[in-house]
Amino acid sequence: MALDNIESFGAEALRSRMPEEKLSDHTLIEATRDGDETAFGEIMARYRGPITNYLYRFLNDYEEAVDLAQETFVRVYFALDRYHTNFAFSTYIYRIATNLAISEIRRRKRRRLLSLTGLFQSEDSSQVEFQPPDKRILADAELVEAERSKTIGRAIAALPEKYRVPVILRDIEGKTYDEIANIMELGLGTTKSRISRGRGLLKEKLQHYL
Amino acid sequence: MGNEDMKTQNPAAFGPDDDAVGKLLGSLDRVDVPSDFDFRVKARIAVGKPTDKTAQWLPAPIRYAVPLILLLFIGGYFAFNSFHSVRTGDVPAIPVVQMTNDVLAADAAPPETIVPTSDQTIAVAGDERLPDSRTKPLIKLPEKRIASRRPTADTSGGGSYVEASNKGRQILPRGFDLNAKAPLNPKGLARNVQIPAKEILTLIGVNAEFAGSEWKAGSVVPNSIAEHAGVQSGDVIDAVNDQPLTEKISFGNRFNIKNLRVRRDGKSVLISLTH
Numbered sequence: 001m002a003l004d005n006i007e008s009f010g011a012e013a014l015r016s017r018m019p020e021e022k023l024s025d026h027t028l029i030e031a032t033r034d035g036d037e038t039a040f041g042e043i044m045a046r047y048r049g050p051i052t053n054y055l056y057r058f059l060n061d062y063e064e065a066v067d068l069a070q071e072t073f074v075r076v077y078f079a080l081d082r083y084h085t086n087f088a089f090s091t092y093i094y095r096i097a098t099n100l101a102i103s104e105i106r107r108r109k110r111r112r113l114l115s116l117t118g119l120f121q122s123e124d125s126s127q128v129e130f131q132p133p134d135k136r137i138l139a140d141a142e143l144v145e146a147e148r149s150k151t152i153g154r155a156i157a158a159l160p161e162k163y164r165v166p167v168i169l170r171d172i173e174g175k176t177y178d179e180i181a182n183i184m185e186l187g188l189g190t191t192k193s194r195i196s197r198g199r200g201l202l203k204e205k206l207q208h209y210l
Numbered sequence: 211m212g213n214e215d216m217k218t219q220n221p222a223a224f225g226p227d228d229d230a231v232g233k234l235l236g237s238l239d240r241v242d243v244p245s246d247f248d249f250r251v252k253a254r255i256a257v258g259k260p261t262d263k264t265a266q267w268l269p270a271p272i273r274y275a276v277p278l279i280l281l282l283f284i285g286g287y288f289a290f291n292s293f294h295s296v297r298t299g300d301v302p303a304i305p306v307v308q309m310t311n312d313v314l315a316a317d318a319a320p321p322e323t324i325v326p327t328s329d330q331t332i333a334v335a336g337d338e339r340l341p342d343s344r345t346k347p348l349i350k351l352p353e354k355r356i357a358s359r360r361p362t363a364d365t366s367g368g369g370s371y372v373e374a375s376n377k378g379r380q381i382l383p384r385g386f387d388l389n390a391k392a393p394l395n396p397k398g399l400a401r402n403v404q405i406p407a408k409e410i411l412t413l414i415g416v417n418a419e420f421a422g423s424e425w426k427a428g429s430v431v432p433n434s435i436a437e438h439a440g441v442q443s444g445d446v447i448d449a450v451n452d453q454p455l456t457e458k459i460s461f462g463n464r465f466n467i468k469n470l471r472v473r474r475d476g477k478s479v480l481i482s483l484t485h
Contacts, residue, residue, distance in 0.1 A: 041248060048247050053240045066244060073251045152238060171235035199231040210230045 025089035033080055044073055047090070050173055051097050057168045058101045060157035068104060072097045091182045094175075098165055098183065105161070148209060155205040163198030170195050404460040410450065414467060414483065416441055420457045424448070427472075436470075439481050445472040 023031075023042070031039035051072055056065035075096055076083075083092060156164060165184060169175040175183070181191040203210065244250075382388070407425065411418045415434020418425045425447040430437045447455055449471040470481045 044248050044251060048243045049240070052243045052247075056241045057238075062241060065241070066247065069243070070247065070251045070254060074254045077251075077255050149238060152234065156235070167235070171232045172238060174236075196228060199228045202231050202235075203228075206231070206234060209234055 026085045029080060029083060029085070029089065040077060047093055048073070051093060054094065054168060054173055055097055055101055057153065057156055057172055058164060059104065060153050064104065068097065068100045071100055087182060088179070091179055094169065094183045102161055152206060152209070155202055159198055159201055163194055163201060166191055166195045167198035167202065403463045405463060405465065406460045407450070407455050410461055410465070410467060411447065416447070418447060425455050435483055439483050441470065441472065441481060442474065445474050447472050448478065
């Protein structure tokens with residue numbers, strides 16, 4: 001797991017937010033349909049970072065996030081014929097990733113497979129997360145930062161799905177409300193209220209860092 | 211990142227706390243993807259389309275063949291039945307035995323055969339290929355009975371028409387009576403028999419009738435016990451074994467007749483039957 005690769009974060013964000021500088025997504029998809037493998041490679045280059053990051057924040061499990069991100073692209077590839085260009089490709093791919101992630105969480109729940117990293121995950125918002133106060137003497141800043149990241153990651157992963165998806169898309173992936181509403185297939189008002197509610201829940205848990 | 215967008219879209223929607231949470235999340239490091247990410251995706255694509263995980267363990271031909279075969283079996287069964295349905299004309303008339311409590315009577319009575327009628331035809335309707343002799347129904351329920359049965363017909367479930375229309379009339383082998391209160395036992399039957407006075411008198415050779423309030427001997431059988439003992443026609447029999455005879459009196463089968471008290475010409479005479 002590499003949490004400290006800030007360079008790749010910047011580059012990927014730039015790519016995903018400004019695809020129109022190069023060929024548009026739809027052009028690349030058309031090319032892929034025509035058998036151009038490099039076009040699909042370009043699509044992957046644009047979206048693998050954001051999708052993996054999104055899934056990682058959603059599941060709080062890097063290995064699983066990478067696996068599901070790959071699965072997302074495989075599904076996209078085989079569904080290209082059915083894809084309609086009347087809405088944004090980014091919406092489409094995030095929707096697939098979200099569905100896969102939700103299915104994965106439900107599968108985990110069914111099988112009662114709780115890894116150490118997923119220990120604090122809960123679908124039920126009424127469950128209280130176990131967060132004892134950290135009374136250790138502060139080591140160096142790197143360690144503090146790593147701990148902070150982990151705590152925030154757990155807090156996000158402990159949110160109920162309906163709040164987790166919009167909060168991650170909004171505050172981590174930087175999507176607009178319209179995009180999030182399209183991805184979640186919800187109204188704009190509902191999306192906003194869910195984001196607000198999700199942030200409120202996070203605020204209670206992360207009071208120490210605010 | 212992204213907080214500027216939020217403010218421009220809906221500046222009054224969220225307070226400073228929301229903003230702080232947004233900033234906190236935005237400050238999180240992003241994960242990078244493994245270097246073999248593209249390669250693995252392409253490898254998965256090369257393997258083939260992701261399929262539904264349900265019933266993957268079952269080969270496709272079996273998945274389709276098993277329900278198909280089952281369907282054929284079921285369809286075949288019904289088709290066979292519809293082409294080879296039993297015609298009532300081919301079946302001999304079923305004798306319906308009227309069962310009574312008296313088994314002996316039932317045995318003696320000839321089995322009742324149901325006679326055909328027009329509206330109770332069980333033969334295949336509209337089958338014009340059959341000759342008249344076969345379309346003419348062999349089984350027919352008497353109309354009087356049908357009329358009386360219809361209101362009481364039990365339509366709650368299965369069974370033949372005969373069973374449905376009259377619960378009491380069931381086709382059973384001879385000697386079987388579902389309504390019998392106890393198992394039939396010849397010994398028990400003999401032990402419990404009560405013999406009426408008329409039969410007692412007949413047994414000894416007196417043909418008597420109960421007239422008015424007395425048993426009067428109409429005739430005496432020649433060479434019978436009664437005649438040898440001296441009973442004459444016209445005698446009024448008052449008592450048997452000193453037991454006064456009434457109209458309905460009957461005797462057990464162990465009854466042993468010893469004497470008769472008769473009235474003849476206004477005089478009471480005791481006639482002994484034992485020698």
